[in-house]
Amino acid sequence: MSDLDQLLDTEASVAAVGTEMLAAAIDQQGAAVHRADWQPPTPGTAAALARLAAGGSTAEANSTALTRMLAVRPQLTDVSTAIEVIPGMTERTFLHAGPPLEWERASGPTRGALIGALIYEGLAADPSEAEAIAAAGEIELSPCHHHSAVGPMAGVTSASMPVAVVEDAAGDGVAYSTLNEGLGKVLRYGAFAAEVIERLRWMQEVLGPVLGAALRSRGPIGLQSLIAQALQMGDDGHNRNRAVTSLFLREIGGALVDGADAPVTDRKAVFEFIDGNDHFMLNLVMAAGKLGSDAAAGVAASSLVTVMARNGTDFGVRLSGTGDAWFTAPAPPVDGLYLGAFTEDDASPDIGDSTITETVGLGGFAMAAAPAIVGFVGGTAAGAVRRTLAMYEITLGEHPAYQIPMLEFRGTPVGIDAALVVRTGIRPQINTGVAGKVPGTGMVGAGLVEAPMECFTEGITALAERLE
Amino acid sequence: MIARVEVQPGRYHDSVRLMQASKVLQELPGIADALVAMGTELNLSLLADMGFDADAAAGAGPNDLLLAVRAENDQVMEAARLALEAALSAKPVASGGLDGPEPRTVGSVAARSDANVALLSMPGEHVFVEAMDALDAGLHVMIFSDNVPLEQEIALKAAASNRGLLVMGPDCGTAIVGGVGLGFANAMQPGPVGIVGASGTGIQELCCLLDDADVGVTHALGTGSRDLSESVGAVSTLQALSALDTHPPTELIVVISKPPAASVAARVRGAAAACSTPTVVTFMGETTIEEGAAEVLMRLGVPEPAYRSWDSGGGPVRQGTIRGLFSGGTLRDEARFIAMAEVGEVGTVETADGHCFVDYGDDEYTKGRAHPMIDQTVRLDRLAAAADDATIGVILMDVVLGYGANPDPASELTPMIQRATDAGAAVVVSLCGTRGDPQGRDEQAAALNGAGASVWLSNAAAAREAVRVFAATNGGTT
Numbered sequence: 001m002s003d004l005d006q007l008l009d010t011e012a013s014v015a016a017v018g019t020e021m022l023a024a025a026i027d028q029q030g031a032a033v034h035r036a037d038w039q040p041p042t043p044g045t046a047a048a049l050a051r052l053a054a055g056g057s058t059a060e061a062n063s064t065a066l067t068r069m070l071a072v073r074p075q076l077t078d079v080s081t082a083i084e085v086i087p088g089m090t091e092r093t094f095l096h097a098g099p100p101l102e103w104e105r106a107s108g109p110t111r112g113a114l115i116g117a118l119i120y121e122g123l124a125a126d127p128s129e130a131e132a133i134a135a136a137g138e139i140e141l142s143p144c145h146h147h148s149a150v151g152p153m154a155g156v157t158s159a160s161m162p163v164a165v166v167e168d169a170a171g172d173g174v175a176y177s178t179l180n181e182g183l184g185k186v187l188r189y190g191a192f193a194a195e196v197i198e199r200l201r202w203m204q205e206v207l208g209p210v211l212g213a214a215l216r217s218r219g220p221i222g223l224q225s226l227i228a229q230a231l232q233m234g235d236d237g238h239n240r241n242r243a244v245t246s247l248f249l250r251e252i253g254g255a256l257v258d259g260a261d262a263p264v265t266d267r268k269a270v271f272e273f274i275d276g277n278d279h280f281m282l283n284l285v286m287a288a289g290k291l292g293s294d295a296a297a298g299v300a301a302s303s304l305v306t307v308m309a310r311n312g313t314d315f316g317v318r319l320s321g322t323g324d325a326w327f328t329a330p331a332p333p334v335d336g337l338y339l340g341a342f343t344e345d346d347a348s349p350d351i352g353d354s355t356i357t358e359t360v361g362l363g364g365f366a367m368a369a370a371p372a373i374v375g376f377v378g379g380t381a382a383g384a385v386r387r388t389l390a391m392y393e394i395t396l397g398e399h400p401a402y403q404i405p406m407l408e409f410r411g412t413p414v415g416i417d418a419a420l421v422v423r424t425g426i427r428p429q430i431n432t433g434v435a436g437k438v439p440g441t442g443m444v445g446a447g448l449v450e451a452p453m454e455c456f457t458e459g460i461t462a463l464a465e466r467l468e
Numbered sequence: 469m470i471a472r473v474e475v476q477p478g479r480y481h482d483s484v485r486l487m488q489a490s491k492v493l494q495e496l497p498g499i500a501d502a503l504v505a506m507g508t509e510l511n512l513s514l515l516a517d518m519g520f521d522a523d524a525a526a527g528a529g530p531n532d533l534l535l536a537v538r539a540e541n542d543q544v545m546e547a548a549r550l551a552l553e554a555a556l557s558a559k560p561v562a563s564g565g566l567d568g569p570e571p572r573t574v575g576s577v578a579a580r581s582d583a584n585v586a587l588l589s590m591p592g593e594h595v596f597v598e599a600m601d602a603l604d605a606g607l608h609v610m611i612f613s614d615n616v617p618l619e620q621e622i623a624l625k626a627a628a629s630n631r632g633l634l635v636m637g638p639d640c641g642t643a644i645v646g647g648v649g650l651g652f653a654n655a656m657q658p659g660p661v662g663i664v665g666a667s668g669t670g671i672q673e674l675c676c677l678l679d680d681a682d683v684g685v686t687h688a689l690g691t692g693s694r695d696l697s698e699s700v701g702a703v704s705t706l707q708a709l710s711a712l713d714t715h716p717p718t719e720l721i722v723v724i725s726k727p728p729a730a731s732v733a734a735r736v737r738g739a740a741a742a743c744s745t746p747t748v749v750t751f752m753g754e755t756t757i758e759e760g761a762a763e764v765l766m767r768l769g770v771p772e773p774a775y776r777s778w779d780s781g782g783g784p785v786r787q788g789t790i791r792g793l794f795s796g797g798t799l800r801d802e803a804r805f806i807a808m809a810e811v812g813e814v815g816t817v818e819t820a821d822g823h824c825f826v827d828y829g830d831d832e833y834t835k836g837r838a839h840p841m842i843d844q845t846v847r848l849d850r851l852a853a854a855a856d857d858a859t860i861g862v863i864l865m866d867v868v869l870g871y872g873a874n875p876d877p878a879s880e881l882t883p884m885i886q887r888a889t890d891a892g893a894a895v896v897v898s899l900c901g902t903r904g905d906p907q908g909r910d911e912q913a914a915a916l917n918g919a920g921a922s923v924w925l926s927n928a929a930a931a932r933e934a935v936r937v938f939a940a941t942n943g944g945t946t
Contacts, residue, residue: 003632004711007584007608008687012648015577015607017598018589021484021842022612022651025871026587028906029655031648034581037570038590038598040480043531046593053600054623389568393576423597424572 042422045457048464052303052419055467058321061302065320066396066415069296069304069360073169074288075220079179079212081204083159086147086176090159091121095144097155097353098311099326103134103141107312107331109348112190112439113154114139119192120200121158127192127440145307145318148294149176150286150353153188153435154312161200162208166223166287168295175290177283179203179211182276184442189435190348191442202269210260210270214252217259221251223288226281227362228401231412236370237285237402238354238363239431239446242278244285249274282354289356296320296415303463304396305416308359308428308451312351312435317455319418319463327459329452334434336447348437350449355430361399361414364429364448365391369404369412373431379448387429388413394420394428418463421456469500471538472545473515473524475507479533481556482590483838486533487845489555493537496551498544503536504552508836510846517849530836574598578605587650588637589613595638596620603627603635610690611637612651614831618699621692625703634707640690641668641829641839644675651690652841654870655904659684661764662718662745664708666691666725669796669829670750670757672868672900673927674724677761679902680925681773686718693797696728702736709736713743720746722764726798727753756802758928775929778913780922785941786892788861790814790934791854792825793847795840799866799898800827803931810935818850825864826850841873844880851881855888861941862894864934866927867916869901869909876907878915889920894937897923898930 013032016023026033041049052058083089094117096110106114115130118139124130133139144151151157163176178188181199185191215221226247227235233243249271256267274280297306302320309316314328331349338344357363367374368388371381379387385406391413392398398411416428427450434445481489486504493502501518505511507528516522520536528534535552539545571577574586578601586602588595592615602609609628616638628635636643636650642665643650647658652668654675661678663685665671671688678685689712691704705723712718723740728751740747746767750760765772790807792814794800804814804825815824828840828847840847847865854860867877874880885895897916901909913923924930 003606004608004634004707005714007634007645008711008715010584010646012585012645012650013581013583014648014650015574015581015583015586015602016589017574017577017586018613019482019484019838021838022587022589022872025653026648026650029648029871032582034577034583035570036574036577037572038574039572040531040591040594041597043478046597049597050620053597054620056627059604386568393569393572420573420575426572 039425042425042453042457045422045460048461049419049423051464051467052460055301057301058303058419061299061321062304062396062417065296065299065302065304069292069415070397070400071170072173072291072295074166074223074291075169076164076215076223076284077167077220078165078215079162079208080165081208082157082161082163085163085165086149088147090140092138093140093142093159095142095147095149095151095155095157096311097144097151097153097351098309099314099316099328100143101141101311101313105313107348107351108437108439109190109351109435110154110312112192113156113187115439116187116192116196117156117158120197121160144353145309148174148290150290150356151178151188152180152282152286152354153352153433154190155353156187160204162204164284164287166284166291168291169222171295173291173294175287175294177287179207180277180280180283183279186442189442190439192440206266207270207273210256210262210266213260213262214255218255221248223284224401226251227285227288228403231366231369231402232405234370234372236363236366236373236431238357239433240370240373241281241285244281245274245278248281285362286354286356289360289362292360293356301467303417303419303460305359305418308355309353310350310355312348315350315452315455317451317459319459322459322462322466325462327455327462329454332449332452334432334447334449336434336445338445339443342436342444346436346441346444348435350432351435352432354432358428358430359416361402361412364431365414366402366404366412367431368406390426391429393424394426418456418459422453422460427451427453469538469540470542470545471520472536473520474535475525475528476533476535478531480531481533483836484842485556487838487843489552492551492555493548496544496548498540499537499548501538502548503534505534506530506836507532507534510833511836514846573601575601575605578602578607583607585610585645587612592616592638596624599624599635600627603631603633606633608634609636610640610643610650611635611692612640614639614834618694621694622700625700629703629707634689635704636690637692639693642671642688643690644685644688646687649871652868652870652872654679654902655906656902657684657904658686660686660719660768662686662712662715662721663688664691664705664712664721664723666693666695666705667798669868669900670724670752670798672796672870673757673799674722674761676900676902677758677775677926678764680775681765681770683765683768683770686715687712693726696725696732696736698729698732702732705736706739709739709743713745718745720748720764720767722748722750722760724750724757724760725752726801727751752798752801753805756805756928758926775926777925777929778917778923780917780920784892785894785937786858786861787941788859790823790862790864790938791860793850793854793863793865794825794827795829795847796866796868796900797827797829799900799927800825802927803864803898806928806931807935811938841868844874844877848880848884851884852887855884855891855893860893862896862934862938863888864896864930866898866900867912869899869905869907869912871906878912882915882919885916885919885921895921896930896934896937897921898927899923899925900927
């Protein structure tokens with residue numbers, strides 16, 4: 001029996017989209033009718049959307065890209081040094097968050113973090129010398145994303161920094177991230193005072209080697225199951241990582257005791273550092289996300305969003321089917337709550353690679369799992385659920401491992417489809433921290449932001465052109 | 469009296485909601501005139517016709533919302549503004565709680581429901597993407613919208629037939645699937661006849677005549693106005709024909725269409741002849757719908773009834789041409805076919821000299837407006853003009869009832885019909901409706917008749933009456 005025969009033999013159940021009067025006419029007959037709150041697509045995209053739909057390959061390409069994104073099994077295998085493991089890294093390479101950027105256009109926090117990193121690397125004695133070196137173009141600035149890496153906020157990664165090595169147990173991908181410094185005056189928020197540099201040195205000399213040794217002695221730690229458990233303990237994987245950090249400590253605890261050849265005071269300090277930093281796991285969750293993002297990249301005709309990243313100046317998006325291209329728009333301000341006496345006037349525009357979490361179904365997309373943070377980012381628990389539910393309208397699937405108890409353990413919305421973003425006008429929802437705009441300030445608040453629509457309209461237009 | 473014209477760039481609402489909002493405003497005390505519409509050429513010209521300052525809307529395009537209000541004073545203007553915002557922001561469906569937002573796309577509504585057919589009525593340029601969503605989700609599609617590019621129709625029908633799915637449309641006004649009317653559809657009792665139609669009002673008129681003979685239908689599958697063109701090649705018509713042929717409750721199939729391309733007509737006739745179910749093919753221009761209905765009834769052994777009519781009582785009628793104001797394209801074509809045999813050339817555009825039958829459901833009059841079966845504004849405007857035009861003797865118009873259509877068309881039409889009959893014009897109404905229609909067919913007929921119109925259930929009979937009255941008042945000269 002064909003589908004058409006079936007239509008003639010079963011009761012009609014109608015998806016009525018468009019004029020409400022026609023939907024009401026079906027109601028009037030007592031038949032089943034399902035409505036949509038349809039709106040025209042973002043102006044200027046109708047032709048590109050039609051071309052994508054007509055190509056016939058986008059649906060399949062998106063399914064391929066999403067399957068690859070979800071197939072990765074990230075595991076933390078080692079902590080090493082940036083210059084030893086990150087591809088393309090040199091002593092004068094400084095990685096940063098977001099799309100490509102020149103010093104002249106760099107935001108306050110990015111400049112501050114570069115200044116701090118130049119001092120940390122011993123390339124500059126003080127901030128003014130550091131600025132002069134950077135302004136003279138004597139260092140190479142490059143996005144983390146071009147080096148299999150991700151970095152939160154400014155994302156500045158330099159040669160001597162310890163980096164986590166996250167490998168795909170189900171494939172051959174590798175991703176890297178720096179280790180998280182904690183909150184307050186930290187490099188990633190653009191602070192470069194002596195205490196910041198001092199902490200970075202301790203991380204290089206103690207934290208990195210001790211963690212690396214512990215990991216090598218106990219073996220890899222699977223990250224996906226830790227993140228999945230944490231979502232059921234109130235984390236979103238972006239702005240709340242308290243549960244996943246606690247779970248990580250349980251995993252690494254034994255090896256810290258007997259797996260690292262280091263003085264007990266150092267091993268205790270490492271334990272206390274991780275214990276004292278609820279965001280310790282953010283960078284590792286991000287590296288896990290980067291593995292999925294890289295795995296999904298490069299599928300011709302796919303409109304799946306593989307990267308959303310910001311550098312405080314630009315917000316950048318990459319699509320699976322558009323190669324290395326970045327689609328950028330000015331980084332938007334964050335709608336947030338501010339620490340102490342800080343106000344929105346002190347805030348830098350949106351910054352950081354941490355939006356990789358939203359790209360893989362965490363953060364703003366998993367907000368319904370994290371009622372504890374809604375106050376922090378200025379919302380209500382019901383609002384958090386609604387925000388997550390809205391994200392299903394722009395995603396291609398539901399995450400098989402990351403589940404939300406509140407939604408009857410439904411998988412988080414995952415695999416942002418740029419075509420659905422421009423069709424629905426619903427922009428990806430991001431939970432984020434806010435950096436001070438003046439170099440050296442540090443963190444000033446946290447809040448919510450939506451990815452700029454232009455990035456998606458440009459991406460869809462470019463993808464459609466490739467199909468011609 | 470003060471007037472205000474405003475353009476809100478980039479604010480979109482569907483045309484029916486805008487019509488309802490206009491109506492809310494017009495009914496407010498102290499409001500003389502109101503127009504709430506998208507800034508299409510048609511609506512901009514209507515704005516000028518209504519005496520508003522068209523320059524104030526210069527530069528408005530079809531994606532911009534046009535607001536024009538004429539009010540007694542500032543207080544009324546402010547009340548109108550508030551009422552308009554309320555009317556435009558009212559949501560037809562509640563949302564909230566753990567249910568999250570309403571689905572935004574056809575793909576989303578398909579994923580969230582057990583829907584097996586999608587009824588799409590967004591502006592034509594956006595239909596293709598949503599229809600592909602529906603096909604990808606395994607849904608049959610009815611596309612009510614017109615203005616869908618031809619190459620997109622061809623691509624959709626190819627994609628659908630590969631998947632064993634049916635695309636009804638674009639520009640498919642009517643279907644009845646398993647007793648459920650989609651789009652503009654009359655209430656039909658179940659019965660032995662299966663209809664395949666490339667014409668919405670053709671299907672409706674056939675339903676209306678069959679209902680008057682007490683014959684019901686299994687399904688009425690629309691195929692869209694261009695399905696029988698050379699380039700589309702009757703893909704949907706052939707699919708629907710074959711499905712009905714193997715559908716046991718369907719004892720007789722009728723194919724009804726506007727004049728098809730010759731090669732396609734031959735293919736459809738061939739497929740019809742090969743059906744194991746008796747099949748009647750009715751192509752407009754060769755026969756009338758009334759003749760098609762007669763053949764169906766004959767094959768079923770049901771006597772053809774004298775289709776109902778409501779006489780005007782017949783007073784003296786002024787001399788002049790026949791002016792046809794139609795909302796259904798096929799009804800216009802059938803009436804014109806009949807009239808031309810008697811009175812010679814009948815034009816189809818408003819600028820034509822002499823007799824002229826215009827289809828106000830045509831694309832030209834529906835860009836940025838709801839179909840005239842819902843929104844009678846343009847037709848009322850032309851009816852008033854015809855009433856006041858001493859060169860017009862007979863006004864012939866259709867009134868289409870059924871689900872999806874205006875809930876009470878007669879109440880809007882009767883004042884203008886009265887004006888026309890008072891001025892000495894004859895008004896002949898072709899009433900397309902069935903006994904079960906929600907508007908109340910006989911009540912509508914009585915109201916129209918009460919304003920001086922003669923009312924005919926058969927469109928062909930209405931056309932013959934218009935010609936008869938014309939001939940009688942013009943001494944048989946044409």
